[in-house]
Amino acid sequence: MDLNNFTTVEQMEAETARLRECAACSGAETWEDRKKAQTPSCKFGEDGVCCRICSMGPCRITPKAPRGICGADANAIAGRNYLRMIAGGTAAHSDHGREICHTLHSTKKDGHYQVKDEAKLLRLAKEWDIPTEGKDIYDIAHEVALAGMMEYGKPFGTQRFLNRATDERQKLWNDLGIAPRAIDREIATAMHMTHMGNTADAEALVMQGLRTGMADGWGGSMMGTEMTDILFGTPMPKDTEGDLGVLEKDMVNIIVHGHDPAMSEMIVVAAEDKDLLDYARSKGAKGINIAGLCCTANEVTMRHGVRMAGNFLQQENALLTGIVEMITVDVQCIFPSLGPLSECFHTKFITTSPIARIPGSTYVEFHPETAREQGRDLVRQAIDNFDKRDPAKICVPTRKQPARVGYSCEAILKELNGVTNSHVDERDTYKPLIDCIKAGVIRGAVAIVGCNNPKVRPDHSHIEIMKKLLANDIIVITTGCAAQAAAKAGLLRKEAKDLCGAGMKRVCELVGIPPILHMGSCVDISRMMLLATDIAKDWGIDIPQVPVVGCAPEWMSEKAVAIANYVVSTGIDTYLGIEPQVKGSVQMMELITEGTRKLTGAGYIINTNPDTLVQAMIDGIEAKRAALGI
Numbered sequence: 001m002d003l004n005n006f007t008t009v010e011q012m013e014a015e016t017a018r019l020r021e022c023a024a025c026s027g028a029e030t031w032e033d034r035k036k037a038q039t040p041s042c043k044f045g046e047d048g049v050c051c052r053i054c055s056m057g058p059c060r061i062t063p064k065a066p067r068g069i070c071g072a073d074a075n076a077i078a079g080r081n082y083l084r085m086i087a088g089g090t091a092a093h094s095d096h097g098r099e100i101c102h103t104l105h106s107t108k109k110d111g112h113y114q115v116k117d118e119a120k121l122l123r124l125a126k127e128w129d130i131p132t133e134g135k136d137i138y139d140i141a142h143e144v145a146l147a148g149m150m151e152y153g154k155p156f157g158t159q160r161f162l163n164r165a166t167d168e169r170q171k172l173w174n175d176l177g178i179a180p181r182a183i184d185r186e187i188a189t190a191m192h193m194t195h196m197g198n199t200a201d202a203e204a205l206v207m208q209g210l211r212t213g214m215a216d217g218w219g220g221s222m223m224g225t226e227m228t229d230i231l232f233g234t235p236m237p238k239d240t241e242g243d244l245g246v247l248e249k250d251m252v253n254i255i256v257h258g259h260d261p262a263m264s265e266m267i268v269v270a271a272e273d274k275d276l277l278d279y280a281r282s283k284g285a286k287g288i289n290i291a292g293l294c295c296t297a298n299e300v301t302m303r304h305g306v307r308m309a310g311n312f313l314q315q316e317n318a319l320l321t322g323i324v325e326m327i328t329v330d331v332q333c334i335f336p337s338l339g340p341l342s343e344c345f346h347t348k349f350i351t352t353s354p355i356a357r358i359p360g361s362t363y364v365e366f367h368p369e370t371a372r373e374q375g376r377d378l379v380r381q382a383i384d385n386f387d388k389r390d391p392a393k394i395c396v397p398t399r400k401q402p403a404r405v406g407y408s409c410e411a412i413l414k415e416l417n418g419v420t421n422s423h424v425d426e427r428d429t430y431k432p433l434i435d436c437i438k439a440g441v442i443r444g445a446v447a448i449v450g451c452n453n454p455k456v457r458p459d460h461s462h463i464e465i466m467k468k469l470l471a472n473d474i475i476v477i478t479t480g481c482a483a484q485a486a487a488k489a490g491l492l493r494k495e496a497k498d499l500c501g502a503g504m505k506r507v508c509e510l511v512g513i514p515p516i517l518h519m520g521s522c523v524d525i526s527r528m529m530l531l532a533t534d535i536a537k538d539w540g541i542d543i544p545q546v547p548v549v550g551c552a553p554e555w556m557s558e559k560a561v562a563i564a565n566y567v568v569s570t571g572i573d574t575y576l577g578i579e580p581q582v583k584g585s586v587q588m589m590e591l592i593t594e595g596t597r598k599l600t601g602a603g604y605i606i607n608t609n610p611d612t613l614v615q616a617m618i619d620g621i622e623a624k625r626a627a628l629g630i
């Protein structure tokens, strides 16, 4: 295969530069300009030692002033700031999960939202002891949705999804006191603990960080993934494309951006309505083209193969093309700059959730009872906007890459069934994968997740780390903006097997998979937790022993910090390419790198150099193999 067929980071940067040049005439400003204006950033903030949680402050820690006015030291301040980040991240994912529960609760046989995966719904009902015999599927859906919502605020017990973990993990979480109770309760506890005059002990803050993170990964995020699969279908492998070249000059381009798929699903469905297609054609367009950004893109690509325009730091670039008729967003990771930027172009910027109200947008609040019509109405408005493009501002992107997506756990098991002997082998287990790892043809797995961050070259760490892992026979699973970086680079193609070592290449050929498996959006990292758990169960070992690690090379959001905490709680080492903002506290740095390892069997490994970071991961996987004697 011609390796030049992969897109390099340099090519991506050249495309960005070209778009910015075009945009310069329209006076548009992008994150690169604002990053410059914000540099250098405040050292106290970088180190996590400024505090403004009461009005005696703000206080900041210096050698001359080692305590805030209340007496809080660097450990307390950095620890509290860190825990508040985790609470913020957990709140975001969990509220997303709750919204999806509400959407499931609104389903009706002839309603705007319906149940697509009945088998998954019935499995969850059984898991939660909800009787199903002789009941209407929608009654079951409503009961399951309600039970899911109760997980947010139940007064007693711990979260139901924890029962899915290995027995060893469940015992450990209980023994350590980090088994989360109700999802909202852990967020509230974190906010309470970090209020002025409460916890100043860094260790206690880190422990609550683990528990709050778990409320996300084994609570809110898992809820989001499960309910979304039930509503819109469990993803299965399918072909699509990624990068800005998926925008079509001759078509009405609508971008869906954010996280919660309830709105984007309605746009995707509406764009297929014949009368709207005819309407688009009547306006001179060849059709309606839906493309996604960030995790909303991941949701709709996993289930419908909708093409991905790009990831977090590409959101402004999409508008700079001048050919986006509408960008419609739901929640999270939406730059407020889209307001002024869309005003530079003909692009309509639509916000749809009371959680994300942004100046410069048109607000259309989505409701389950009217969602279908609202989706159609937005598509119609986008069509009406098609002939308002300014030819002087059009800068058509050139690059796109084919990608194969849709690797839910169910899909991975199905692919593995394809290489079992139905006469002698068990089906629906990870045994074929485990055999490959034991034999050493695959050395292990790395989950590459997370965002882009202007502190590093966008996508460079994602792509370089992925390539090096493949060359070392390490399979990569990916979600979020990391997955989109892989898509843009062409690494989600089956042909990417040519980048692998001989062992992995053979496995990819036999199973018929790309060497990097796109597992979905950020809430779908909960799929990865279940994958690691079920591999451990099928193998007969505990999770920290499995040669698998997590990595967030370019993380930026509070959600990423929450994710890192549940991954570590689950017993999976987490490699970070961006330093957490706790450096001003030696104790906090020790706790998150080594302290948690003594408790959960995993911790952070932090290194801002991608080459060193990836080598540390390879060494970490080889050390786990050696400990297993394989």
Ligand code: SF4
Pocket (backbone or CB within 6 Å): 051, 052, 053, 054, 055, 056, 057, 058, 059, 068, 069, 070, 071, 072, 077, 196, 197
């Ligand atoms: S809580 Fe303490 S350290 Fe923080 S702002 Fe108030 S007085 Fe300062």
Ligand code: SF4
Pocket (backbone or CB within 6 Å): 294, 295, 311, 312, 332, 333, 449, 450, 451, 452, 479, 480, 481, 482, 522, 556, 557, 559, 560
């Ligand atoms: S990976 Fe990060 S930037 Fe991308 S959608 Fe998720 S939280 Fe947002």
